Amino acid sequence: MKREIPLVITFVVGVIIILDYFFKIGIGTLSLATVSMEIQNWTLIIAAFALGLAAVNLLRIHSANIRLKRPGWYNSLALIITMVIMSFVGITQGTNSPLYRYWYTGFLVPVDATIFSLLAFYITSAAYRAFRARNVDATILLVTAFVVMLGRAPVGELIWKDVPRVTKWLMDYPNMAGQRGIIIGAAVGALSLGLRILIGLERSYLGQD
Amino acid sequence: MSIWQRLLNIDRRIVYLFLFAFISLPLLVPIGLPLTISPETRAIYDYIEKLPEGSVVVVSFDYSPSSYSEQHPQAVAVMNHLMRKPGIKIILVAFWEQGPIMAEEILRTIDTHGKEYGKDFVHLGYVAGGETAMSAFAADIHKTFPVDYRKNPIDSLPMMADIRSAKDISLLISIAAGSPGVPEFARQIQGPYKVPFAAGLVAISVPITMPYMQSGQMFGLMAGLRGAAEYEQLLNMKGKGSIGMDAISFSHIVVLAFILIANVAYLANRKGGAK
Structure with missing residues (x-):
């Protein structure tokens, strides 16, 4: 029963949501849309609990790092201290309070933005080392990247006024064809995975193979 | 050597x-290098310009501090435009947990041009659940957000009396850094409810999003900091987008x-x- 009940719940909930997406079915005041809406609200509540669970799990893992003095344990300590402070201020004074905003805009925003910005340095170094005309394929990639980069910056238009037009063509045709293929492939994969979950063939989400 | x-x-x-x-x-x-405005950015500007009074625009703040420097200027530019337009109702919402703080920062610093909170614009805050949350929001805004970000019951906000679901939305703009973002909005709101949809994106996710533009699921997009700079130029404002373009x-x-x-x-x- 421990295995069958979750499978039945998954099947029933999945079928209701799918039917509601495509059809408007209802008898009297009770409609499939109402049931579907109720299920979605339960999902939102579960998702909110999952956030709390994630916070507890984070605390558990990083506490163990500190206790066992694992390599980089001081990073775990910094995480726990900031997490406790931010949570305390957020819960007691609200996320719109001046103190919370001070911590958020004064610490989190610059740190997070800095880490993301460091990518520019790594990408420049990586581009310098990787973009080399070693063969025909690499040369096509190199030329395309060169043109698109020029077309994305205002300076490109100063160098050659048609760069944005060529960039647009590259984005609208070769890029679009490739991206569309990826999207359709992923959608077909998601569809087949969804079907497998619905009929109980795929059970890894239950914590078993 | x-x-x-x-x-x-x-x-x-x-x-x-x-x-x-x-x-x-x-x-x-x-230096102030000249900047050509892309048709994708202009499409958003033109669409907002043509919105009749009483239109309801949802701006979704789906980004975090990591893309702040690229996307916050986009959000500031769009919000400035919406605030300037008389008679437009604005709903701020977030499907990323850090979105509401970004939205509040803009509301604190922007000129609202006489628009009043609750009457002309509301901030609903964040709801967990990603794509499911978007679907629930589209089906029933009041049930998904019983209170707004400032703890007011949604039924107490005059503006929200006639806005119940995605059917009442005239335009959806997501400032999206990743997932949930464009594909999820296209699936859950644009497709089923036929809501006109545009987005502000980090430059790196523009290529993967282009098929949504060509298919017509999106009618406009702002690409990275350049998109923000273009929008600022259309508004004749000097913002962080323009400053960063050089x-x-x-x-x-x-x-x-x-x-x-x-x-x-x-x-x-x-x-x-x-x-």
């Missing part, structure tokens, strides 16, 4: 130094210069080796 071999193996710290210098200089001494140009020049150096050296070195 020949000159070509040296140019093939430039120390990464030198690369970093050049990039740092070329990003910093234009920030300190702006730095973008210069950083691209550095990257391209290093790629060029590496390839000239690579080919010369190979030619030398062949001899």
Whole structure:
């Protein structure tokens, strides 16, 4: 029963949501849309609990790092201290309070933005080392990247006024064809995975193979 | 070691130094390189310009501090435009947990042009659940957000009395850094409810999003900081997007210069080796 009940719940909930997406079915005041809406609200509540669970799990893992003095344990300590402070201020004074905003805009925003910005340095170094005309394929990639980069910056238009037009063509045709293929492939994969979950063939989400 | 071999193996710290210098200089001494406005950005501007009074626009703040420098200027520009337009109702919402803080920052600093909270604009805050939350929001806004971000019951906000679901929305704009973002909005709101949809994106996710533009699921997009700068230009405002554009140009020049150096050296070195 421990295995069958979750499978039945998954099947029933999945079928209701799918039917509601495509059809408007209802008898009297009770409609499939109402049931579907109720299920979605339960999902939102579960998702909110999952956030709390994630916070507890984070605390558990990083506490163990500190206790066992694992390599980089001081990073775990910094995480726990900031997490406790931010949570305390957020819960007691609200996320719109001046103190919370001070911590958020004064610490989190610059740190997070800095880490993301460091990518520019790594990408420049990586581009310098990787973009080399070693063969025909690499040369096509190199030329395309060169043109698109020029077309994305205002300076490109100063160098050659048609760069944005060529960039647009590259984005609208070769890029679009490739991206569309990826999207359709992923959608077909998601569809087949969804079907497998619905009929109980795929059970890894239950914590078993 | 020949000159070509040296140019093939430039120390990464030198690369970093050049990039740092070329990003910093234009920030300190702006040049103001001319900027052409892309049709994708203009489409959003034109759409908002043509919105009749009473239209309801949802702006979804789906980004975090990591893309703040690229996307916050987009959100500021769009919010400025919406606030300037009389009679437009604005709903701010977030499907990323850090979105509401970004939205509040804008509401605190922006000129609302006489628009009042609760009557002309509301901030609903964040709801967990990603794509499911979007679907629930579209089906029943009041049930998904019983209270707004400022703890007011949603039924107490005059503006929300007639706005119940996605059927009442005239335009949806997501400032999206990832997932949930464009594909999820296209699936759960644009498709089923036929809500006109546009987005502000980090430059890196523009290529993967282009099919949604060509299919007509999106009618406009702002691409990275450049998108923000273009929008600011359309609004005749000087924001962080415009300020950063020279730095973008210069950083691209550095990257391209290093790629060029590496390839000239690579080919010369190979030619030398062949001899």
